[in-house]
Amino acid sequence: MATEKIENPENFINSFSFHDVNLDRINIDFDIQTAELVTPDMNWNYEGRYGYVKRPCRLIFGCVTGYLINVTDLEGVRIDSMSANINEGYILANIKLNLGRGDFGSELDHISFKFKTLEVVDM
Numbered sequence: 339m340a341t342e343k344i345e346n347p348e349n350f351i352n353s354f355s356f357h358d359v360n361l362d363r364i365n366i367d368f369d370i371q372t373a374e375l376v377t378p379d380m381n382w383n384y385e386g387r388y389g390y391v392k393r394p395c396r397l398i399f400g401c402v403t404g405y406l407i408n409v410t411d412l413e414g415v416r417i418d419s420m421s422a423n424i425n426e427g428y429i430l431a432n433i434k435l436n437l438g439r440g441d442f443g444s445e446l447d448h449i450s451f452k453f454k455t456l457e458v459v460d461m
Contacts (some may be wrong), residue, residue: 340460347456351422355383358436361415366405370395373399373451375433380458396459404452405427409435417452428452 344350363376375397384390418436422429435447 341425342458342460344456344458347431347453348422348424350456351420351431352419356380356417356433357383358385359417361417361435371400371402373402373405373453377391394448394461398457398459399431399451399453399455400449400457401428401454404430404450406412406448406450409437409447409449424442425452428454429456 359377359382360382361377363374365374365376366372368428376395377397378394378438379385379392380395381391381393385392416436418434420431420433422431424430426437430452432450433448435449437439437447
């Protein structure tokens with residue numbers, strides 16, 4: 339498995355289109371301060387374009403000191419959008435989710451992590 343350490347996580351998150359990327363799992367480990375998003379294809383939004391390569395991977399947020407999770411429905415979890423900004427020396431990633439709406443869906447479905455490092459681990 340290849341691991342790519344993202345040198346500038348804020349720029350990476352803000353310049354990459356995560357729209358409609360499916361999530362298989364969200365793992366949080368409070369002891370080692372990580373949050374992990376597992377996707378079957380991070381590049382899904384680029385399918386059909388020249389140079390498209392499917393990329394099943396894990397996005398691992400490291401040195402996480404803050405978590406906000408507001409999820410009311412897990413009916414087909416996809417990322418709607420992801421953005422990042424610097425906040426008190428940490429990077430704050432805001433991930434708006436598209437959960438298929440179902441019976442309990444909310445426009446407020448999102449997760450946020452306050453973190454320092456980001457790695458992409460190919461599966």
